[in-house]
Amino acid sequence: MSHYFYKDIFIEFEEEYSKHLKPSTIYRKSVDYKKWILPTFGEKRLKEITKKDCQKYIDFMSSQLKSYKPIVIQARNVLDYAVRNDYIESSPFNNTVYPKTTIFEEDEKLEKFWDKEKSLYFLERLKATDTLKRYALFRTLLLTRMRKGELLALQENDMHDDTQSISITKTLL
Structure with a gap:
């Protein structure tokens, strides 16, 4: 089963979980997938995705977006789905770590609310x-x-x- 490509499992995942989401959420996740996830994982076979690949992806995303975690979680959810459906034994995202601070947190202190x-x-x-x-x-x-x-x-x-x-x-x- 591990000969499947990530993009194939994503399509299955999307079909199952989109039944429970609002159209606007489905659209947003689709845009994020095409822009941020597909270029990294889409053409890889499940068995080829390593923990090192996932950690590099987390580190890369943290340098690109201030709110990168939802997109990483979206990428991770597809692999968790693959585990639940016996495509792979375990998710390569297991035991990865998120950076404690990002360039955005270090470089700028934004005011979140008006006084x-x-x-x-x-x-x-x-x-x-x-x-x-x-x-x-x-x-x-x-x-x-x-x-x-x-x-x-x-x-x-x-x-x-x-x-x-x-x-x-x-x-x-």
């Missing part, structure tokens, strides 16, 4: 230069920490004046 002053300044500028609807949308996002898809999926019956609360029960894709 109160920056948020208020943004809202003031938006109110002065844009529509009331856009101002209301951004104000709601900033004050509730709601996600964009959750905000856009809200309906009138999700607003509760008596308790001054909002029920977040759905999201847009």
Whole structure:
């Protein structure tokens, strides 16, 4: 069974797991696969992929993307699928390690969130230069920490004046 190519097992894996994912997630994973995984593993036979290959891949990805782990996990999941389906005995990703720091963490310290002053300044500028609807949308996002898809999926019956609360029960894709 180990004569199969990685790309063949990925197709099987994708068919099985895409049944449980949103279309937007399937699309994102497909783009990542084609750009970041296929060039490294696609044309390799399962039996040819070594732990050293996987460790080099992890190290390479950590130098290319700040958020590289989800893509490495996606590559690893295909090999875990191959193990579960008896294509290979064990995953060459077993006992690999992730770098403690990446070039991105060393080179830049990004602010993840605006402080109160920056948020208020943004809202003031938006109110002065844009529509009331856009101002209301951004104000709601900033004050509730709601996600964009959750905000856009809200309906009138999700607003509760008596308790001054909002029920977040759905999201847009």
